Amino acid sequence: xxxxxxxSRNLCIAFVLLLLVGLILPNWLAFLTTxxxxxxxxxxxxxxxxxxxxxxxxQGLYYCLGGYTVGIAGQHLGITDAVGILFVxxxxxxxxxxxxxxxxxxxxxxxxxxxxxxxxxxxxxxxVKTSELGSTxxxxxxxxxxxxxQPSPGQLSLVVYSLACxxxxxxxxxxxxxxxxxxxxxxxxxxxxxxxxxxxxxxxQRVVFIKYVLAAMLAAVGGxxxxxxxxHVDPEMAYWTTSGEFVFVALLGGTGHVVAxxxxxxxxxxxxxxxxxxxxxxxxxxLGTTLLLVIFFLPKGLWSLLKAKKVGGNNV
Amino acid sequence: xxxxxxxxxxxxxxxxxxxxxxxxTAVLSVGxxxxxxxxxxxxKLGLVTFLxxxxxxxxxxxxxxxxxxxxxxINKGTLPAPxxxxxxxxxxxxxxxxxxxxxGTKQVGEYRNLIQRKNVDAVxxxxxxxxxxxxxxxxxxxxxxxxxxxxxxxRIFEDNKYKYxxxxxxxxxxxxxxxxxxxxxxxxDLKSVSGINQNYSFGKDSWADFKGSIQTLKPSxxxxxxxxxxxxxxxxxxxVSSLMLEKAEVIHSSFWGGDMEGLVLxxxxxxxxxxxxxxxxxxxxxxxxxADQIAEGTILGARGPFGVYAPKSPLNDWLRKNFMAxxxxxxxxxxYKMAQALMGLKAAADKAAATAGKKPTQxxxxxxxxxxxxxxxxxxxxxALGNGHQAVQDMYYGQYSNKNGKxxxxxxxxxxxxxxxxxxxxxxxxxxxxxxxQASCK
Numbered sequence: 001x002x003x004x005x006x007x008s009r010n011l012c013i014a015f016v017l018l019l020l021v022g023l024i025l026p027n028w029l030a031f032l033t034t035x036x037x038x039x040x041x042x043x044x045x046x047x048x049x050x051x052x053x054x055x056x057x058x059q060g061l062y063y064c065l066g067g068y069t070v071g072i073a074g075q076h077l078g079i080t081d082a083v084g085i086l087f088v089x090x091x092x093x094x095x096x097x098x099x100x101x102x103x104x105x106x107x108x109x110x111x112x113x114x115x116x117x118x119x120x121x122x123x124x125x126x127x128v129k130t131s132e133l134g135s136t137x138x139x140x141x142x143x144x145x146x147x148x149x150q151p152s153p154g155q156l157s158l159v160v161y162s163l164a165c166x167x168x169x170x171x172x173x174x175x176x177x178x179x180x181x182x183x184x185x186x187x188x189x190x191x192x193x194x195x196x197x198x199x200x201x202x203x204x205q206r207v208v209f210i211k212y213v214l215a216a217m218l219a220a221v222g223g224x225x226x227x228x229x230x231x232h233v234d235p236e237m238a239y240w241t242t243s244g245e246f247v248f249v250a251l252l253g254g255t256g257h258v259v260a261x262x263x264x265x266x267x268x269x270x271x272x273x274x275x276x277x278x279x280x281x282x283x284x285x286x287l288g289t290t291l292l293l294v295i296f297f298l299p300k301g302l303w304s305l306l307k308a309k310k311v312g313g314n315n316v
Numbered sequence: 317x318x319x320x321x322x323x324x325x326x327x328x329x330x331x332x333x334x335x336x337x338x339x340x341t342a343v344l345s346v347g348x349x350x351x352x353x354x355x356x357x358x359x360k361l362g363l364v365t366f367l368x369x370x371x372x373x374x375x376x377x378x379x380x381x382x383x384x385x386x387x388x389x390i391n392k393g394t395l396p397a398p399x400x401x402x403x404x405x406x407x408x409x410x411x412x413x414x415x416x417x418x419x420g421t422k423q424v425g426e427y428r429n430l431i432q433r434k435n436v437d438a439v440x441x442x443x444x445x446x447x448x449x450x451x452x453x454x455x456x457x458x459x460x461x462x463x464x465x466x467x468x469x470x471r472i473f474e475d476n477k478y479k480y481x482x483x484x485x486x487x488x489x490x491x492x493x494x495x496x497x498x499x500x501x502x503x504x505d506l507k508s509v510s511g512i513n514q515n516y517s518f519g520k521d522s523w524a525d526f527k528g529s530i531q532t533l534k535p536s537x538x539x540x541x542x543x544x545x546x547x548x549x550x551x552x553x554x555x556v557s558s559l560m561l562e563k564a565e566v567i568h569s570s571f572w573g574g575d576m577e578g579l580v581l582x583x584x585x586x587x588x589x590x591x592x593x594x595x596x597x598x599x600x601x602x603x604x605x606x607a608d609q610i611a612e613g614t615i616l617g618a619r620g621p622f623g624v625y626a627p628k629s630p631l632n633d634w635l636r637k638n639f640m641a642x643x644x645x646x647x648x649x650x651x652y653k654m655a656q657a658l659m660g661l662k663a664a665a666d667k668a669a670a671t672a673g674k675k676p677t678q679x680x681x682x683x684x685x686x687x688x689x690x691x692x693x694x695x696x697x698x699x700a701l702g703n704g705h706q707a708v709q710d711m712y713y714g715q716y717s718n719k720n721g722k723x724x725x726x727x728x729x730x731x732x733x734x735x736x737x738x739x740x741x742x743x744x745x746x747x748x749x750x751x752x753x754q755a756s757c758k
Contacts, residue, residue: 028432031425128516136516137446137469138420140453153457226421232450236419269425276426280415281367 007176007259015169022161030161032269034229037164040265041222042246044175045215047255051179052211053191054108057243058116061123062093062216064238066223067141068133069093071233074142082144082163086224093220097213105209120238127235138234141227160229167221168262175258187211248287252294254301263302359407359665361387362430364423364441365654367415370548374573374601375443375466375650376416381643382635382651383440386658387411389638395659396630398691404662405669405676412436416443420450427451431458437678438462440657443650445469445517455481461678461685465657466650468518468619473702474743482685484660484697484707485653486620486737489744491570491597492522493752494711494736495617496529498729499566499595502615502715506534510564510592512543512555512579514571519544522570522597528748540564548575552582560588572598577606584609600624601648603716607723614716616725621694622649624725625712631659635693647693656692660699660707663690698733701740708733731757 022030042059049056069089073079079088100119107115128136143156151159178184186207189197194204227233236242245268253264271290275283298304363383366376387409389395393402403409412434414426423442430436438461442448448467455462455478462481464472468488472481500506509530513519523542530537540562543555556579559567567589571579576598583589589611596602599616600623610616618625623646626632635655639647647655664685668676671684687704690697700708710733714725735757738747747753 026432028425028428031428035421035425131517131520134449134517135520136518137449137471140449230421230424230450231453232420232424234420234446234450236446237421242419272422273425273429276414277429280413283415284368 007257008173011169011172011176011259015165018165018169019162022158022165025161027157030157031229032273033266034157034161034164035226036266036269037168037262038222038225038229039246039249039269040168040262041171041225042219043249043253043261043265044171044258045218046246046250047253047258047261048175048178048187048211049215050250050255051191052187052208054112054208054211055247056116056212056215057113057240057247058118058120059215059219059246060238060240060243061116061120062097062219063223063226063242063246064120064123064127064233064235065089065093065096066220067227067233067237068127068223069220070144070224070227071139071141072133074144075139080142080145081148082146082160082228085144086163086167086221089220089224090217093216094213097216098209101209101212101216104212105205117240117243120243121240124235124238127238134234136235138232138236140232141230143231144228157229160225164225164229167225171218171221172258172262179258183207183210248291250301251291252301254298254303256300256303257306260301260303267302357407358410359404359438360410360412360434360436361404361661362412362414362427362434362436362439362441364414364416364426364430364439366417366443367413368417370573371416371443374648378648379443379466379650379654380413382639382647382654383411383413383658385635385638385642386655389634390658390662396634399631399659399662401666405665405681407675414441416441416447420446423447424450424454427454428458431460436460438661440465440654440661442467445471448472452476452478452481459678461661461682463657463661465653469521470744473706477703478705480682482660482699482705483702484657484692484699486707486709486711486733487744488518488522488570488619489525489738489748490708490711490733490736491617491619492525492568493529493748494713494731495568495595495597495615496526496533497731497736497757498615498713499530499593500533501729502727503565503593506530506537506565508538508540508562508564509566509568510540510542510559510562511568512545512552512559512571513569514547514549514575515544516547519547519570523568525744525748526568526595526597528745529752532748532751538564550575550578552579556583556586556588559583559592560586564592566593566595568595568597570597573601577602580606581609584611589614598649599716601650603723604646607718610716610718610723612715612717612719615713616716617711617713618649620649620653620709621712622652623647625714625728626652626694629691629693629695631691631693652692652694656694656697659692660685660688660690660697664688700733701737703740708737711736 042063046056046059066089069092070085073085104115146159186202190204190207197204249264249268252268253260275286279286365379366372391408393400430439440463442464443466445467448464452472459480464483466485470487470489511523513523541558545555593613595615597617598619600618603616635647665681668680668684672680688699697707697709711731712728714728717724717726735755738744739754
């Protein structure tokens, strides 16, 4: 069934390259790349919703949930296995999303955006009031293990980096195929005309529901990886500015292709770190200007550049 | 896609690819420092403080200003004794300033950049306790000397032991234990207390410490209302009403910066602090700006022997005179704490250099720093807690008075460091709960 196309092949190559590069990357760049991959996971889910015409301003809810799952599992329950926790946090996020999704799948446009935002701010409020979990200061995350093996602090970042690469690769690979599937196209159909979708015998609410749950699970995995590499979680992960950052990255990369989210996330981290370095007083302006330029000149994100080349190459 | 748009698209593509390559080259070039840098006689110092956001105005920028002033003086050797030698162990300081905004994860990334990309010799920074918590484990991983100068949570050195991490500012426990003692010293018949604190870690911890200390020192005191408005709320109409209705003799608040000023102004408009005594543990930063609005007798704290409470000394005079001359305002406590961190680092490095007889290694500086006693602009600093990594200082409180048209503090009381800080190895929470034992107050 899994017939390979160019993208699937390129993804495999990129995965192997990323793993090899990880061995020679300086530690700070590996950290930055891991964070970018983790955020890209959240953005992939967000882009999936955006393709169905829905912008979630509350992916921070699941991002934070994933992070706190890692933190609580390691610090309070003694579970530190990295792979195991990823599954657990995806499962927990999936359950919560299935519950909230029942309500959310009935709403569209600004109502959907505001409701998702509201739910993530509820989690933020609850965490701020919970002094057992460190309130706004958050708490530190125990070092993760991999299938019973405890990596030394030096190895840890490489382990999490490789894990992030693997998870990101699997996500990109299956998301790419999902976009080509009936369910994938149904999203765009919902965006264009829900009534026609219903006449085709597909329930738009169900389409949105499934996408919302999938996006939540991806966001939780992204949050878990962030917590593992950063070693600390705080309620800021659920704050609306964090969710806004994901929307920023989604716009930067574009919704045209699954890989766009990864390019967007990486560039966002690189731009931000350069901006911090070059302009400690005005770094926000550099980020803002970048977003403005992208919206003015590349309304479909950076991905439209690569697409332009492809079309150009075929025609010339 | 129409044919005529192709060339334009293509050239745009090339342009952008060019831009991306240029940008990546820029990253990688900043990413590969010349290896000789560490040995050319400069001491690279990362400085992290808020340059944007709500904490920048009251804390981040005064601290940055103090850093500029003190670093310049250290490099010229113009600080008063004992800091009148040039540089840190003879090396001129080369500061690299980073904004603390962006949250814990972002700061961990930027901290890694400072150590691994910029090859700094040491880092001084961090105002937010959340950022301090996130950075602490990374300090041990990357094994570079790091000094926290401001963040207040006692959890850092109570929960873990560190080798490379120091904090030259006292913890927030001291502010509130001393506030409780002061309130009872000036009013031994105290009957009731209310609190208004921000709904986040610092506000909650401050209130818990204050309440706990009062309960320990005078169990009969009644607690009327505990208000927790959210941070940066700005409007406290409802809270002020509630505080006025409950009529507690003393109102405790750990509000800082704009929130503190907002509460003072809104309370003043309704006479809240004329009728009931306000205790502002971070009130000193607003003392001169709000000279006409702060009620007579309001108790103000400066989170240590800083600002108006700093005892007279050549270092203090130097800081006040030069800070005032350059920035036009007196230095507030964040400025003092930054100056204190820089002096602590210099004291440790100079001591290590004197012992070693040459440029000291990082381990030698750390050995000298551990348990060090040094002079800061706020008096003597003892690295007494957390196995010699956490500072304690004397604490002062006083009552505000503007009778002669000049804002001053009256009834100033000094609490020795041992009186308002737990003994080493005991956590603040346990110490307060178990009756503030072993406290030697004169």
